[in-house]
Amino acid sequence: MKRLLKSGRVIDPVNAIDGVMDVLIDGERIVQVGRDLPTDGASVVEVPANLVVCPGFIDMHVHLREPGQEHKETVATGVAAAVAGGFTAVACMPNTVPVNDSATVTALILAKAAEAALARVYPIGAVSKASKGELLADIAELKHAGCVAITDDGHPVATALLLRRALEYAGMFDIPVIEHCEEPSLKGDGVAHEGFHAAALGLRGIPGACEALGVERGVLLSELTGSAFHVAHMSARASMRAVAKGKTAGVRVTCEVAPHHFTLTDEALRTPVPYDTNMKMNPPLREAADRDAMLAGIADGTVDAIATDHAPHHYDEKNAEFDRAPFGIVGLETAVSLSLDRLVHSGLIRLPRLVELMSVNPARILRVTGGSLSPGAPADITVIAPDLAVRVEARAMRSRSKNTPFDGWELRGGVAATIVGGRTAFVNPSVAALKEW
């Protein structure tokens, strides 16, 4: 069955396209993008003038919690949140229970994803068995089962030697090692960014250097091994310097930044709600100079991807003393609005750069399909409404958990529709013109 998305603004950076075009889809694949394409028996869908058609957004850092923590999230609720947030694909972290260090767990995640049939799911395997930092996981097995990268996320890879081996070994399959960069002895029992606000609240601090040391280690070992190294959820200005330096030296290093780290600062620990556990994540919300460095890195190209570090936690777990509550917030359903509001409407970047950050580069880093609207590519399409007035409502989220710091926020820009493999997986009911989608 053919569908023609008619007369929308299409942004496809890989093919240097930015203009009013038609997109012809046949079944699961893109046939062609061009001006005034013949209808040719396709059903025609008019794209309203204020919407933008983009290659599907890919969130390369989410926690789907299944198997083992289904009270927080399942693959099914996670992908429902993903498509509602404009993501046609997500890459899920291996810190499930049990850890995704085997083909069995990978297969289970993929089976659940196939059953849900919404967003594509790319499992990420563990670097080490049970992510314990001792023995390498069976990386070839993981790769063949469908894993697109390896990480011990939640923690850094335990030793420099093991990280070196992981990089060398993963290099054989050309999959990146994704690292939660952190020097454990500097983190200690810290729960917030080390700075004035944590000091005033009496919260134990985690300095930016804690992360930057991990970034420096990874960049050096990436240079040593020649393998691809990806920095997860980067938050500190010293980390940004380390990545920029590595890139200048030709090291195969890439990095991602989460929307909360380019939006919020550690001041949010105190106001409006003191000790709000939805302001607790790792790495922590940092000071304004760090937030500004994230914004600068997004503008100057140092940052490769925006990824949410979607970390659902149950209400009961977050309704606790600040130092006892778990780290992490949900992000899938707010990322596009925050990015449009804070990055595009602020004038920092333009829409094609946003598409690079949310689609082109994640696909490139993970070596997965997507990231373009090239003929023959899967018809994974995110349609955004850059000027839509959005009010974030935690209660209305598809995710099983509602632990967002952005509840009640009013933002400019949102998701209009999400098409995965030619199938419409989500249509935003508040975009009236899309009724017939």
Add this chain to the structure above:
Amino acid sequence: MSVTRDVDALPAITSLRRKDLLGIADLSPDEIALVLDTAEAMKEIGSRPIKKVPALRGKTVVNLFFEPSTRTRTSFEIAEKRLSADTLNIAIASSSVVKGETLADTALNLEAMSPDMIVLRHSSSGACHLLSRICRSSIINAGDGMHEHPTQALLDAFTIREHKKRLRGLKVAIVGDLLHSRVLRSNIHLLTKMGADVWVCGPPTLMPADIGRFGVQATSVIEDAVRDADVIMLLRIQLERMEGAYFPSLREYFTIFGMTEARLKLAQPDAIIMHPGPMNRGVEIASEVADGPYSVILEQVANGVAVRMAVLHLLASAPEHEEAA
């Protein structure tokens, strides 16, 4: 923090319009002065042969202590009894936390029995804020983690005022483990709001981040901190800090930061020595100093009762709550 007030002036307000006392950071200089003035009247009650007034008769006060405490818990309990409140002590050993109940559930269960006030001591910073969001009862912070210990700062200020007749313009040196101290944070808020010149001193390893933004002078040279000081306050050095490599040995700590008679000579001739307790003699303070004529350490303990009576009374009689939501 730039607002300061002469303690000699009459208080501009006559009641606290708040449900809780979570920290000194929330209080205005007028509110602080009101508590201190009220404590003077309360102190007089403690000197009577019959040390009891009916101010809190029929009110139920729960002392909920998740951390061991002798001084603070006893002080609150005496204060409550002198005001004729019905008091109930819940200590960590007998609490249901060991059975896995959350703090929120403990609070809800207590709340169901309609206490009027809950005095909370907890090892987590912000525990009182959590309780205050859940409970209709007034929450009084008796020390939360490394955050605040507001009644300690109020009793310290009361004691200083008894000796110096003012707070504004005094040089106050606070020496010791600054990083882990809730007493420090409450005292900084209170003393800077009331116009004192606050100096803090300790090794850089035990200094909170960005200490300069608290409106104090920070130094690791104890002589600079105590020179011409009107008040010297020592903070407890916890013996286990050596394991965190904050300093090499208690002996070396005492050599560099210990309060000795020789160092005391640098201060004003009428300087007073304070300590919130419990003391480590020979670590942060030499015994001769702790027991010297300028030491007001036991007066602090005595004044704690009067100040806590004032806080309990003012919160119980607050005409309406204007606590921010």
